[in-house]
Amino acid sequence: MVAALAAGRPRAPAFVGLAALLIASLVALTTLLVVALETWIGVADASAAYIPAVVIVAALFGTIPAVATSIASFLVYDYLFVPPTHTFTVEAPAEWLSLLLFLLVAVVVGRLTALLAEREREATQRAREEDLRGARRAG
16 A cells, blocks of 8 residues: 555545545654653653654655644644643743744655655656666567
8 A cells, every 4th residue: 555655646535535544643643652751751842753753644645744744743732732731822932932943844854755755756667667668678
């Protein structure tokens, strides 16, 4: 299934549904990790734990789903971990800076990962085409 996604990334409803399911799952799993890091281990700001989720989504589905993952992560982290919790209000200006920097980094990393994955797919396609041309010349 992942190979099929990486090959051409169709934009069918199944593709969108699969991307949304992966985004929700990764954000939820990462949130559990952040709870563990911040609550039990004492990490002050574990928002960077969401970056691998953005990278995974970007590599499989491209830039737009990666940006959606970044925004979802930003909102979940703000709602659950930034005082006052369970609101989208941010009291401390330093928290705004931290949240906005997280969002910027996540979007940039997601975009770069998506570009890298696209270039890899293009190079693989060119290599296949060149192999076919070589086989035709030899045959």
